[in-house]
Amino acid sequence: xxxxxxxxxxxxxxxxxxxxxVCPMTFVRFKLEIEKIAPGEAIEIVLKDGEQxxxxxxxxxxxxxxxxxxxxDAGKYRLLVRKKQ
Numbered sequence: 001x002x003x004x005x006x007x008x009x010x011x012x013x014x015x016x017x018x019x020x021x022v023c024p025m026t027f028v029r030f031k032l033e034i035e036k037i038a039p040g041e042a043i044e045i046v047l048k049d050g051e052q053x054x055x056x057x058x059x060x061x062x063x064x065x066x067x068x069x070x071x072x073d074a075g076k077y078r079l080l081v082r083k084k085q
Contacts, residue, residue: 017046018056019076026052027059034065034083042068045079053077 016033018026030045037043045060047053057067057079064084071078 015044019048023055039085042082047077
């Protein structure tokens with residue numbers, strides 16, 4: 001699933017590579033990263049295929065954040081996530 005009409009990159013320095021974690025720690029790490037930014041700001045989250053891509057996007061949406069774009073890059077997925085207001 002790739003959303004073409006959304007911005008494709010987060011502001012410089014707003015990238016969290018979560019590929020080294022195993023669920024549920026992946027989502028815990030996401031929550032720590034999203035707390036570092038202000039409401040309405042965006043962050044790019046990097047995930048692996050499989051369990052991370054099945055579980056983390058669903059949890060992000062359940063928390064009220066918005067996924068504005070997903071792109072595949074070198075076997076990883078880059079999600080542009082906008083923090084809820």
